[in-house]
Amino acid sequence: MDNSPYTIVANQQNFTTEVLEKSNQVPVLVDFWASWCAPCKMIEPVLEKLVEEYQGQFILAKVDTDDQQQLAGQYAIRGIPALKLFRHGEVVEETSGVQSENVLRQMIDKYRERPADKLRTQADLANVAGNSLEAISLLEQARELEPDYYPVTFELAKLFIEQEKFAEAEQLIKALPANIRLEAEVNELQSHLTFSKLAAESPALDTLEATLATEPDNLMVRYQLSAKKVTTGEYEVAIQHLLEIMRKSRAFEDDAGRKGLLALFTLLGNQGPLVNNYRKKMLSLIY
Numbered sequence: 001m002d003n004s005p006y007t008i009v010a011n012q013q014n015f016t017t018e019v020l021e022k023s024n025q026v027p028v029l030v031d032f033w034a035s036w037c038a039p040c041k042m043i044e045p046v047l048e049k050l051v052e053e054y055q056g057q058f059i060l061a062k063v064d065t066d067d068q069q070q071l072a073g074q075y076a077i078r079g080i081p082a083l084k085l086f087r088h089g090e091v092v093e094e095t096s097g098v099q100s101e102n103v104l105r106q107m108i109d110k111y112r113e114r115p116a117d118k119l120r121t122q123a124d125l126a127n128v129a130g131n132s133l134e135a136i137s138l139l140e141q142a143r144e145l146e147p148d149y150y151p152v153t154f155e156l157a158k159l160f161i162e163q164e165k166f167a168e169a170e171q172l173i174k175a176l177p178a179n180i181r182l183e184a185e186v187n188e189l190q191s192h193l194t195f196s197k198l199a200a201e202s203p204a205l206d207t208l209e210a211t212l213a214t215e216p217d218n219l220m221v222r223y224q225l226s227a228k229k230v231t232t233g234e235y236e237v238a239i240q241h242l243l244e245i246m247r248k249s250r251a252f253e254d255d256a257g258r259k260g261l262l263a264l265f266t267l268l269g270n271q272g273p274l275v276n277n278y279r280k281k282m283l284s285l286i287y
Contacts, residue, residue: 004048004051004052004060005056006051006054006055006056006058006059006060007048007051007059007060007061007062008059008060008061008062009061009062009064010030010061010062010063010068010071011063011067011068011071012068012070012071015071018059018061019059019061019086020086020089021089022059023059023086023087023088023089023090024088024089026056026057026058026059026112026113027057027058027059027085027086027087027092027108027111027112028058028059028060028061028085028086028087029047029058029059029060029061029083029084029085029086029104029107029108030061030062030063030075030083030084030085030086031043031047031060031061031062031063031081031082031083032063032065032072032075032077032080032081032082032083032084033062033063033064033065033080033081034064034065034066034080035064035066036066037080037081039080039081039097039098040080040081042098043081043098043099046099046100046101046104047060047104049101050101050104050105050108054108054112057108057112057113057114058108058111058112065077065080075091078096079096079097080096081096081097081098082094082095082096083095083096083099083104083107085107085108085111087111092111093107093110093111095107114146114149115145115146116142116143116145116146116149116152119138119139119141119142119145120138120139120142120151120152120155122138123135123136123138123139123142123155123159126138127159132159132162132163135159136156136159136160136163139152139155139156139159140156143156150176150180153172153176154185154186154189156172157169157172157173157189157193158189158192160172161189161192161193161196162196164196164200166193166196166197166200169189169193170193173186173189173190173193184266184269184270187266188266188267188269190263190266191263191264191266191267192267194263195226195227195230195231195263195264195267196227196231198223198224198227199224199227199228199230199231202224202225202227202228203224205225205228205232208221208224208225208228209225212225217248219245219248219249219252219253220252220253222241222244222245223241223242223245223252223253223256223257223260225241226238226239226241226242226245226260229241230264230267235264235268235274236274236278238264239261239264239274239278242256242257242258242260242261242264243257243261243278243281243282243285244257245257245260246258246261246282246285247285258282258286261278261279261282265278265279
């Protein structure tokens with residue numbers, strides 16, 4: 001049994017205080033086990049390693065199912081080892097059998113308060129108050145504190161984009177590991193960067209609209225106008241401009257119309273009536 005101060009022996013008498021109430025402060029991972037259970041012994045060193053590494057960011061509660069049959073029955077334990085993660089008095093995750101360190105780490109990380117999270121909260125408050133430079137500084141501190149905690153990187157990149165610090169945002173995205181760059185949130189971030197950068201480099205909105213009124217075949221103006229519309233949230237208008245570019249010339253800026261549509265669909269989460277409707281129209285132009 002681990003001698004860590006963050007490992008406790010839970011029973012019927014202390015379960016409320018040591019598990020349910022403590023889970024209001026940090027996640028509590030309850031390990032239902034027995035001394036005769038070989039798989040329980042296999043997973044024990046993995047749990048002990050995580051307890052030592054996390055240093056109080058979660059509590060490990062050990063429940064011997066032979067001694068605590070009522071507690072095991074209360075939580076419907078049918079096989080062991082059984083792991084249940086408590087947060088705010090409720091079971092939020094559970095698994096059974098021998099699990100890898102990575103699986104257990106993901107369970108805990110989803111509910112623990114990370115050191116960087118406090119800085120993220122402060123950064124969000126600073127940004128809402130209009131102190132974008134302070135928000136950026138706080139997120140950079142959070143990133144230094146936990147460089148592999150990628151939500152911090154995503155938020156910092158978004159803030160750079162909002163401040164038109166496009167080179168900094170692009171550098172952050174390129175520095176992400178290859179497997180992280182495949183995530184949907186990163187694809188959305190890249191699309192946001194693409195449209196924001198194009199919009200910032202384009203003439204004023206009224207100038208573009210006036211030009212397009214007299215030059216409806218000016219694809220560059222239409223392309224720039226689509227980016228402006230994305231940044232103002234007029235997504236359907238932007239889609240219509242990109243679709244028209246695609247209709248008129250697939251060669252323009254290396255198929256910018258189609259690529260722009262795909263980027264905008266990504267930005268919109270690749271779902272919903274708007275995306276579904278215009279994806280069909282895009283495909284009809286291709287096929």
